[in-house]
Amino acid sequence: MFKPQIRIPATYMRGGTSKGVFFKLDDLPEAAQVAGAARDAILLRVIGSPDPYAKHTDGMGGATSSTSKTVILSKSSKADHDVDYLFGQVAIDKPFIDWSGNCGNLTAAVGAFAISNGLVDSSRIPLDGHCIVRIWQANIQKTIIAHVPITAGEVQETGDFELDGVTFPAAEVQIEFLDPAADEDGEGGAMFPTGNLVDTLEVPEVGSFPATLINAGIPTIFVNAKDIGYTGMELQDDINADQAALARFELIRAYGALKMGLISHISEAATRAHTPKIAFVAPPLNYMASSGKAVHAKDIDLLVRALSMGKLHHAMMGTAAVAIGTAAAISGTLVNLAAGGGARQNVVFGHPSGTLRVGAQAQQTDGQWQVTKAIMSRSARVLMEGWVRVPPQD
Incomplete structure (x- = not known):
């Protein structure tokens, strides 16, 4: 006898010119709350990979690299940060998730999700203006700052900011990537791995x-x-x-x-x-x-x-x-x-x-x-x- 489907709280978001399925870490099944095969298996199934038809008909993926993405967020374990952000790039035709890098586009959605889902202390959210969300990017061990617009204490998503590659205007979110070429200990030097500009x-x-x-x-x-x-x-x-x-x-x-x-x-x-x-x-x-x-x-x-x-x-x-x-x-x-x-x-x-x-x-x-x-x-x-x-x- 086949078991029924499980359901997992999730949010489908656009960030920049990408789309992805966002999860709070503690909403995932217990086995998927740690890195490994169990986590990958569930996220692959969510997206609908691997798909030999390259359509993602049986999943949430969009059958392109910019729409086959997953994000896991949690309250930050790092001092002076609000949220830990883990990104998984899901392959379309293989049973594989690449955890080796960040998605800069979906970074724009991380702050908004964190605010709306209680991952940012309410004392740091203004009634109106911008909430500065301090993001720890766990894949690459870097700090990112998102300036998220707030109206009446809630995330402002609508606006007139136009971004080429996105059909409709929305609210502008400024993103600052701090020390983007620094090593984990904060020292530069790895920006040009060979030591040469060319x-x-x-x-x-x-x-x-x-x-x-x-x-x-x-x-x-x-x-x-x-x-x-x-x-x-x-x-x-x-x-x-x-x-x-x-x-x-x-x-x-x-x-x-x-x-x-x-x-x-x-x-x-x-x-x-x-x-x-x-x-x-x-x-x-x-x-x-x-x-x-x-x-x-x-x-x-x-x-x-x-x-x-x-x-x-x-x-x-x-x-x-x-x-x-x-x-x-x-x-x-x-x-x-x-x-x-x-x-x-x-x-x-x-x-x-x-x-x-x-x-x-x-x-x-x-x-x-x-x-x-x-x-x-x-x-x-x-x-x-x-x-x-x-x-x-x-």
């Missing part, structure tokens, strides 16, 4: 070309679009419909991960599909965004296209935007050079869905680059809340 990346069957390998927000490999046969104006179908191109990008990503020291053998890249990211950059050009909106070269500093979980992202991952802002602030990186070079504290870059502004504060101390803060704006809102139901996982 390396020569040698990839068998692809070629040798310059690359900026940076760990800020999320480990990211930046290459010049022209060096791999692109213009930087590409939209999703230009890349994702080309299986040979996707295979080349994955090979570049794997060899970049090896050079960054993230893996010890090229075969290990498949076990951390979420990180590092790979992106290609180019100087500004006029192009038509996926929405039909015209993006003018005069309004942007550079073009960036990035891949997530093996596919070109429809807009830009939030963590990759941190990497873009950080690299742009450091003279001599490929991102900085594509933006025209020189010192800068913010850039506006063109992505497939439109444009995005990101800022970063970088400085060089004793020959080492450090970034104290990266800042960008996103929006977030609750799409549905209640219970998610899944068959019991034996």
